[in-house]
Amino acid sequence: MSELKRTPLYQVHLQTGAKMVEFGGWHMPVQYQGIIKEHQATRESAGLFDVSHMGEILVEGADALPFLQRLVTNDVSKIGIGRILYTPMVKEDGGTVDDLLIYNLGLNRYLLVVNAANKEKDLLWIESHLSGQVGVADKSDEYALLALQGPGAEKILQQITALDLKTIKKYHFTVGAVSGVPCLVSRTGYTGEDGFELYCHPEGVEQLWHALMEAGRDEGLTPAGLGARDTLRMEAALPLYGQELSEEINPLMAGLGWTVKFDKEDFIGKGALLKIKEQGADHRLIGLEMVGRGIPRTGYQIQAGGQPVGWVTSGGFAPSLNTNIALAYVKPEFAAVDTELEVLIRGKEIKAKVVTKPFYKKSL
Amino acid sequence: MSKVPVELKYSNDHEWVLLEGNRATVGITDYAQQSLGDIVFLELPQVDDIIEAGDAFGVVESVKAASDLMMPLTGKVIEVNEELMDSPEIINEDPYEKGWMIVVEFTDASQIEDLLSSEQYEQLIEENA
Numbered sequence: 298m299s300e301l302k303r304t305p306l307y308q309v310h311l312q313t314g315a316k317m318v319e320f321g322g323w324h325m326p327v328q329y330q331g332i333i334k335e336h337q338a339t340r341e342s343a344g345l346f347d348v349s350h351m352g353e354i355l356v357e358g359a360d361a362l363p364f365l366q367r368l369v370t371n372d373v374s375k376i377g378i379g380r381i382l383y384t385p386m387v388k389e390d391g392g393t394v395d396d397l398l399i400y401n402l403g404l405n406r407y408l409l410v411v412n413a414a415n416k417e418k419d420l421l422w423i424e425s426h427l428s429g430q431v432g433v434a435d436k437s438d439e440y441a442l443l444a445l446q447g448p449g450a451e452k453i454l455q456q457i458t459a460l461d462l463k464t465i466k467k468y469h470f471t472v473g474a475v476s477g478v479p480c481l482v483s484r485t486g487y488t489g490e491d492g493f494e495l496y497c498h499p500e501g502v503e504q505l506w507h508a509l510m511e512a513g514r515d516e517g518l519t520p521a522g523l524g525a526r527d528t529l530r531m532e533a534a535l536p537l538y539g540q541e542l543s544e545e546i547n548p549l550m551a552g553l554g555w556t557v558k559f560d561k562e563d564f565i566g567k568g569a570l571l572k573i574k575e576q577g578a579d580h581r582l583i584g585l586e587m588v589g590r591g592i593p594r595t596g597y598q599i600q601a602g603g604q605p606v607g608w609v610t611s612g613g614f615a616p617s618l619n620t621n622i623a624l625a626y627v628k629p630e631f632a633a634v635d636t637e638l639e640v641l642i643r644g645k646e647i648k649a650k651v652v653t654k655p656f657y658k659k660s661l
Numbered sequence: 662m663s664k665v666p667v668e669l670k671y672s673n674d675h676e677w678v679l680l681e682g683n684r685a686t687v688g689i690t691d692y693a694q695q696s697l698g699d700i701v702f703l704e705l706p707q708v709d710d711i712i713e714a715g716d717a718f719g720v721v722e723s724v725k726a727a728s729d730l731m732m733p734l735t736g737k738v739i740e741v742n743e744e745l746m747d748s749p750e751i752i753n754e755d756p757y758e759k760g761w762m763i764v765v766e767f768t769d770a771s772q773i774e775d776l777l778s779s780e781q782y783e784q785l786i787e788e789n790a
Contacts, residue, residue: 331698332724524725616724621702
């Protein structure tokens with residue numbers, strides 16, 4: 298394996314006492330003070346995440362829009378300049394190449410934000426399907442990315458920017474200085490909380506990190522690692538590529554039917570997905586809550602009356618709910634809320650029941 | 662820095678052992694709890710279970726992962742810390758006192774020789790660092 302990459306904040310993480318782990322080819326902080334503390338801080342005030350490992354791919358040119366329309370399942374034509382679209386990108390058979398965000402930067406320019414571990418694969422996929430007047434460039438080295446998440450995010454960020462954050466609606470972005478650092482500021486995130494993602498040049502990110510931490514001191518802003526990011530997104534039932542999504546899993550099975558726009562012109566995988574829609578997916582993504590004692594983990598078998606009916610994709614302790622939960626694929630007949638199932642944990646069948654997703658809903 | 666009390670013995674698997682006559686109290690070390698992070702679930706044996714040294718006597722789960730607890734000395738379980746079942750976070754807070762897991766009546770005193778002194782254990786965790 299090639300050497301692990303470091304984000305521009307690597308030294309800051311070490312100085313902050315982070316425990317570092319390998320994730321998607323990167324050295325990343327998994328936790329600083331503790332996953333539960335960071336999780337709760339994000340739910341109650343705010344958490345600051347370094348997610349600079351994410352990949353940024355620029356797609357531009359006169360034919361950028363029709364090209365992207367063919368490349369992804371969601372309708373890119375629906376997003377005007379300054380808006381963002383979440384979309385799967387699928388293969389001919391409907392299996393998911395990646396899930397990504399598309400930022401409409403204007404002037405036929407779109408920024409695709411992709412999963413770190415998938416970036417090279419995505420680039421190959423995109424380049425091998427190029428058509429028309431379109432240029433594709435990997436811009437990942439030009440972007441560092443911070444996610445400021447939680448109910449206190451707007452108040453904290455507003456202290457160090459002249460941008461009027463109230464005017465940035467969910468899944469919209471703007472550009473401007475934050476603590477003197479030129480940034481693209483979007484109202485997006487992966488925690489189930491309100492929050493912002495701040496894209497800047499790697500040279501400015503350390504200053505940005507410290508300015509945010511300083512601005513958030515009285516608000517209880519806490520640096521948060523990948524551990525909390527995972528428990529937060531799991532409670533919010535947001536899919537993680539490699540677990541809820543993969544080349545073997547199509548977006549319909551993952552409950553992402555709303556991101557597949559059959560009414561737009563042809564796109565890669567449309568035929569296969571249409572067929573799956575008509576026939577019904579063979580498994581469905583459900584939320585499980587443990588009834589018995591035990592923690593469901595990725596890969597554990599789900600049973601009904603002793604018979605295997607599915608598997609856990611993500612599972613663990615949910616700090617905001619104080620219960621053990623899982624996202625799992627089961628055969629459709631076992632997917633109804635309140636269905637009683639078992640999770641096979643170290644050879645024992647432990648009771649669980651199907652619950653509504655998301656597990657955690659932000660109180661407004 | 663992890664705490665390594667001098668009066669205890671240690672296993673290579675990061676359990677601590679307090680020896681009193683033919684009884685051994687067993688828990689996991691400060692280093693182990695720090696490495697695991699937030700502990701959220703615990704499985705412990707039943708009183709009267711007989712477990713061989715080197716076999717798993719239970720499971721400890723942190724937010725991120727499940728790990729086996731390894732028996733340091735062959736013997737019969739005579740006490741189990743039930744309080745940990747409802748409050749496994751005690752292990753993070755106080756691994757050597759309130760966080761004790763089981764008391765064993767051990768049957769093969771020669772196995773004590775396989776355990777590490779506090780100095781040897783300190784060396785082990787330094788090598789792991």
